[in-house]
Amino acid sequence: MSAAKKAKITTVFPDKIDGVDKPLLQTLATVCQKLYDEELYTSFKPKDGGESNEKLDQPYELIKKGGEYTDDAGEVISGVSIFNKDTKTTASIAEYGKVIDGITDFHGEFQAAFPPFAALIVQPKDETAAPILILAWRGSVTVFDWINDAAGSPTLSTRWSDKTKDIRAHGAFVNLVENTFSLHEREIVDLVEKHKVERAFFTGHSLGGGVANVANLVVRGQLQKGGSPWAKLEGKVTWSACTFAAPQTIVRLYEPEKIPPLMADLDASSYNVVYGCDAVPRIPGMLKYMGDIVEKVVPKVIMGTLEKKADEYVDTFGFISKLAAGAAADRVIDAVEEKLEGVPTAAVAYLKNKGIAEIMRPFTHQGTVVYLAPEALEYVQVKGAKIKETLDVNGKAFDKLLGKESDKWASSLGYAHSAGYKTLKFNVK
16 A cells, blocks of 8 residues: 555554643644534624614624533533534543643623633542642634734734843734733733642644643743742743644744753753644745735635636526626636736745745744654654744645645645544543
8 A cells, every 4th residue: 555545544642742641632632623623603783673684884783602501402502511522523621531620711792802711620530649730722614813913013022021031922912911911911821729639731723733832931930920820830840832724924033052041941842743734834934835825825826716606606697698608708718817826926026025924934833843744654854044934835845735636735734734633532432
């Protein structure tokens, strides 16, 4: 059997992630998936009880706060219990253990603006083992999530600035962490003390992974800070980040030989699982790869969308009319394709001339990237400069990474982004 065929039918699991064995890795991936479960989302309806109309100013009210669902028996499942129950689409973490305490925050009326968050105290099946803490954020779903993905101003925060001013982090993610901890940090610390937690894990997928990595930075910046709730946990808890398809979040302003101790601690405790051609872990700083995305993939996505819409348009006509409609649609598509030829060049010029590319360029990953190349049979771990060397490819290497059939590149990117955690999670039984 060829290596390629074997890779397709065999689930490959990373190994040698410090403190994270296979069952725990599956647990973290499952928690990430659970936060995406649409049954847990908020719902709204017109405030007057009438029908929705076309007016934007029509008042709506919250009718389902999020973070709960009604099961087949009519029981409302809410709070941390959602992680102990299977739904039709997402598994529980029962194969690893049970959530015995914690916090869930689906933000109610603000869910469109903030990704759901969970702080979970998990008791492993081995009851002689100490409970662990999992801090998890959901990835991008809403328009505000996409805005936050892009709002990556390299930001310094008082959460770590007394340790070093030579580390900047993705600005929107700093804000999301600040919101979470302003609401919940004292309760999180109380949970750790109450259950005598010795190990804590930051996790999330995509945007959620980026937020989790910044949270690791924030907590480590607080552990020795007088007056911080986190200071009570200094030396008592081992903190690690294990994320899935997280974007780059850190800008390093120091000289390589003068790494701040805070950054050294982050690099030693952070792992990000990256699957194949996934674009998100290469954003925003891998400009070779991003250049080919703009030049090669974006026009294909636009043209593919136009062609699909044109097919739908033609299919609404009778047989005779389809001939004329099809010819008209082809002329429109040809005209648009001709216009698109200069768009990638213009986009690249804009990003460079406006200084945006130089904001993007210095972003890096923290710690270790755990990478599964297309058709590979095992994950490899890459660190430091080797991360960019491995992931930031263009030209023929980019084409090979995305596959021979360029018309399927968009779907390949989508699959790779979700496969980073979906191939590792527990399955619904």
